[in-house]
Amino acid sequence: MKKLNWKQILINTAWTLSLIGVLVLLGAAIRQKNNQRVKGVVVDIKGAEKHMFIDEQDVLHIVNDPAPVIGRPMRGISLRKLETRVKTNPWVSNAEMYFDNQRVLQVSIVEREPVARIFETNGQSYYVDTAMHKMPLSTKLTARIPVFTGFPSSKVKDTGLLKSVILLSSLVNADSFLTAQIAQIDIVLNRQFELLPVIGDHVVVFGDSSDAADKLNRLKAFYQSAWLQHGMNTYKIISLQYKGQVVGIKENTKILPPDNNIPFQIPLTSKQNTL
Numbered sequence: 594m595k596k597l598n599w600k601q602i603l604i605n606t607a608w609t610l611s612l613i614g615v616l617v618l619l620g621a622a623i624r625q626k627n628n629q630r631v632k633g634v635v636v637d638i639k640g641a642e643k644h645m646f647i648d649e650q651d652v653l654h655i656v657n658d659p660a661p662v663i664g665r666p667m668r669g670i671s672l673r674k675l676e677t678r679v680k681t682n683p684w685v686s687n688a689e690m691y692f693d694n695q696r697v698l699q700v701s702i703v704e705r706e707p708v709a710r711i712f713e714t715n716g717q718s719y720y721v722d723t724a725m726h727k728m729p730l731s732t733k734l735t736a737r738i739p740v741f742t743g744f745p746s747s748k749v750k751d752t753g754l755l756k757s758v759i760l761l762s763s764l765v766n767a768d769s770f771l772t773a774q775i776a777q778i779d780i781v782l783n784r785q786f787e788l789l790p791v792i793g794d795h796v797v798v799f800g801d802s803s804d805a806a807d808k809l810n811r812l813k814a815f816y817q818s819a820w821l822q823h824g825m826n827t828y829k830i831i832s833l834q835y836k837g838q839v840v841g842i843k844e845n846t847k848i849l850p851p852d853n854n855i856p857f858q859i860p861l862t863s864k865q866n867t868l
Contacts (some may be wrong), residue, residue: 631662631670632696640686640704646731647684647704655679656700665693707736709762715746723763725755739765739772743780754784757802761786764809771809774816788812794826800834808833810863815839 634656636649654663655678662670670753679688679702687703705728707720720728720736739762745751761778765771777789778799788797799808816823828841 630664630666630695631692631698633663634700636700636702638702638704640702640706645704646707646728647682647702648733648734651682652700652702655682656698662698667696670698679699683726684731686722686724686726707738708766709738709758710736710740711744711758712740712742713744713746717746721755721759723759725750725752725759731855737772738762739775739778741778741780745780746798754780757784757786760802761799761805764805768809768813769815770816795829795831798830798832798834804836811837816843 634653638645638647638649638650638652642810656675658678672692673778674783679685679700679863685702686705689701691699693699705722705724705726707722707728709721710718711721712718719732720738722728731788741758741762742760744754758780765775772790775788776791779787779789783789784801786799786802788799790797797812812831815831823841827843829844830842832840832841832842834840
């Protein structure tokens with residue numbers, strides 16, 4: 594018969610009792626903490642640097658509905674439900690909450706950043722972000738971002754066209770010169786774009802969103818160099834549809850293909866593309 598190792602048994606029993614004691618104390622501490630009341634709320638909003646379409650008061654209004662959280666037992670507050678409720682705001686991309694050691698509810702918000710304002714053919718207007726999420730207009734301020742008109746009205750989201758809008762708008766937003774010069778972008782037949790400038794009485798025929806970055810580089814080169822020679826109001830149409838070229842069409846001139854006798858054509862070099 595194997596002899597019992599009483600020493601090892603006592604050691605194991607002591608460890609087991611110690612573990613039970615720790616768990617009991619931990620459970621008591623958690624219960625005590627949950628019975629404690631909320632002392633305050635701190636809101637931190639990140640995301641959009643240029644715009645603040647949702648502020649601390651907006652978040653506090655959601656958090657404190659239907660009753661203020663300050664003074665309530667922490668155990669009676671579902672952080673997951675609060676996060677879900679805050680995320681229902683169309684300007685909130687993400688929300689995370691936790692109680693710190695001072696019994697303060699820490700609320701971290703990521704705000705959506707609009708990249709384009711869209712006007713549909715039915716008159717409806719809204720903002721979109723890079724995730725194609727729609728945000729309503731705000732009474733607080735208006736975002737200084739490209740405006741697109743003529744977006745077709747439909748109950749089904751036109752994902753392809755919306756991606757083209759976001760691409761073109763993001764490229765314009767990234768260039769201070771183009772942002773200042775382009776007043777509006779119209780969506781015309783067959784998902785084509787036309788740009789209306791701030792300075793100059795003309796229309797920029799952009800075409801579709803293919804090679805958008807290259808087209809905008811050509812347009813910028815045209816504005817910064819060609820017009821120094823030909824003036825701001827020489828052409829009624831500036832076309833970017835032909836690869837590697839900027840085609841200028843004067844008033845009362847018949848529009849011809851690029852390989853015919855067009856009134857003005859700039860074959861841009863690689864150096865000009867960097868302007």
